Amino acid sequence: MFRIISKEHFSENVVKLVVEAPRIAKSRRPGHFVIVIDNARGERIPLTIADADPERGCITLVVQAVGDSTRAICAMNPGDELHDVVGPLGRATQIRQGGTVVCCGGGVGVAPLLPIIKAMKAAGCRVISVLAARTKDLIILEKEVREHSDEVIIMTDDGSYGRKGLVTAGVEDVINREHVDEVVTIGPAIMMKFVSLLTKKYEIPTVASLNTIMVDGTGMCGACRCTVGGRMKFVCIDGPEFDAHQVDFDEMIMRLKS
């Protein structure tokens, strides 16, 4: 169980792993995530699901090496086994039927965005994807996103690829150009905060997928709690997606720094 079937390096610190997890592959839907433990003494970390193949019984994870556990996972190779993979957890994305959707992802946030892009496109939406990263090498899954998007806008901080500028500039151009029914944003908390502030100005409904600290991922510990619309919510069971305009991003950023 949970054997790594293939591995691909997106960049020095980002890898794509295809992992055997037949039950999860069958029941997962866009928006879901998993909890992964790399070894018998490992920690439980939440990872988003980038793709799944129920026939082959595998799921695709995109992992960025940021801490000890993610570094260890990124160092694993095909044939190795993850100790535990639990899921699919969280609530699935509400897929919009028709209309124009801007899907904007930053860094590895593009990975969980991909299944949402696919589902929105399949449901008849006009999908405009905005992919953003610090530099060209960190833009991931561009080909897959292009396959399922009507238009793709690339933004890099250093201008090494696509347009130079922040993700918000790309999103704002679209908003100024045409009617947008919904925005979906997944990426670093600070990025989602500014996307949310932008779309609030234009009163466009916006969904953000939060990546807080978690332990069990099933509602038991409350480590992932955040404030949405002035009320306490648990990202693992109430989320991970919330109305971005209601999320207290400053509190979330403060809690992530712990």
Add this chain to the structure above:
Amino acid sequence: MNKQDIAPRDAQWREELRQALTAKERTSIPRVRMPELPADWRCTTLTHEVNQGLSREMAILEATRCLDCPDPQCVTGCPVGINIPGFIKNVQRGETDEALRVLRRTSALPAVCGRVCPQEKQCESKCVYLKMKKEPVAIGYLERFAADTGHVGESDRPEPNGKRVAVVGSGPAGLSFAGDMASRGFDVTVFEALHEIGGVLKYGIPEFRLPNSVVNSEIEALRALGVRFEKDTVIGKTLTQAQLEDMNFDGVFVASGAGLPRFMGIPGENLVNVVSSNEYLTRINLMHAGTPGYATPVFRGRRVAIIGGGNTAMDSCRTARRMGAERVMVIYRRSEAEMPARVEEVKHAKEEGVEFLTLHNPIEYLGDENGRVRAMRLQRMELGEPDSSGRRSPRPVEGAVDEVEVDMVIVSVGVSPNPLIPENFEGLEVTQRGTIAANGESLQTSIPYIYAGGDIVRGGATVILAMGDGRRAAAAMAEQLAAK
């Protein structure tokens, strides 16, 4: 099963034991004291059990105190109706194997219950000694003694009856159900969401109160009976209702536990280092945070406040001491008399240097420039009239607010039902509180093939009540399936 059919009171050996000493001689024996690790030493270790267990001599003497009453009231205080004099008199005559056999008739996890049951509120509260203004027989200590030292051998695997049942959750309710059904010949599969089997017995109750080895040996006994465990499986998610139905189980018992930690909704509760007791205990007990070689981090507070007065609060404060905290405070809004924790836990916590700020209630947490908690504001309270629960309800003393420095707060004010199962099972009725609605007798739910018990039905109770639910549900489901 007839509870009296082994160790009957009219057996000759019991008659002889009763005749051997007069009541006066028995009642003049003082209650045994549980050997404990010294408080200053045990505070330095997470892994050593505080209570060391009775020696054989101590157990036999304590068992001798039991008067073997003709109408034993202790039994009425036990949620599963253990034949208490029956096992105690077997301890007295040195037949610990037989004593354990008596316990196993009604309790699936005697080694666990002997350690974690609130005996002073159950069996021991009914002991005839109390009427004589003496300390009750130490039933809990004796239960633990019999469970730890007795051997019943592996029960033979019963003839399979061809029916398959599933259990959701491997805590006390799920394990007791699994054991009962396996002994009846059912093919039992237990699904557990976490990566370890045992539920609250593993993630919640610390090693110094209930060693994992005790829980593991119970689990091994179930495996020997043929019970299968599938971890990392969240029912309703990993396996949806439809997928579970496709697996053609004849019945399902949902014992998914209490779930969501409650918070108080006061300012500053989302500051960094304000955590739920579930999070704190899960990190340390289940994930082994703080043990070298394990990856899970945990903050080591120096001045730690635990909010609440239940057993989980006691587990948390004693764990915080062992994690190196210099000052540990239990903040409880009522007085010590109303505290729901077991008396022994409060005693142990005090011995370990935990301060009890009773009649205090937090109203706000204050943070530093990094968003970390640095202080709490405590409202002093006084007791008013008894409320609906019979406990005198606390009310604030106007203007009496203290500010106390803390660098960690562990909130332990109870749990709400986890919505995972109710939300993902169409047609499953829930109560207003969000618990699964189950028939009071049979524990059958609104979906006929699903039964439910433990905290997902009770909303937050004890290990023994959860176990009792597992028993009752097993009996009811077995009967329903036999009638098919």
